[in-house]
Amino acid sequence: DVQLLESGGGLVQPGGSLRLSCAASGFTFSSYVMTWVRQAPGKGLEWVSGLRGDGVSAEYADSMKGRFTISRDNSKNTLSLQINNLRAEDTAVYYCARWRGDQSEFDYWGQGTLVTVSS
């Protein structure tokens, strides 16, 4: 079975940094684009970033460019998201999601990890 397990969330002060991880299993990790989607408390879903299977081509939502860096380690089946200079508005549950490229949809999601930015 496909499983995605996020970790690394927590409480961080404004201006701080955090690295989120997503451990994948049950599929050929290197064959898929992997993505991060976030959801602020009580709000809707917002795509953050995506990374091709070979780790070469990364994309970011316009509002995420500059402070967010996505990466992956295909030898460890792990996806990561580095977030720098955290702001209160980055407070959200961050989901790791697999992107199925045939018709372009998020077909599997992790349970999410909560990032809270507060002093």
Added chain:
Amino acid sequence: DIQMTQSPSSLSASVGDRVTITCRASQTASIYVNWYQQTPGKAPKLLIYAASSLQSGVPSRFSGSGSGTDFTLTISSLQPEDSATYYCQQSYTTPTFGQGTKVEIK
């Protein structure tokens, strides 16, 4: 970015009712629209992809239609376990989501 606008924002219906949620794109999304179901505290779940294809394991009471800018998610006979928030999402360009429709059971 393509903006996705869902309506209604919320609805209340009885078990067995036919429920329709609409999603309008600010420009064409072709058929690249997907629908997700999210219950409180859980991750979203893919229901419909490519506007009208049913994801494996999803009950057949869920269906999708549309192309271009107008899309619809229909639940043919609402069940208690369908109480959730539903999101449309386009993947014609950089992915964007609708604001969600909360479905409650009367």
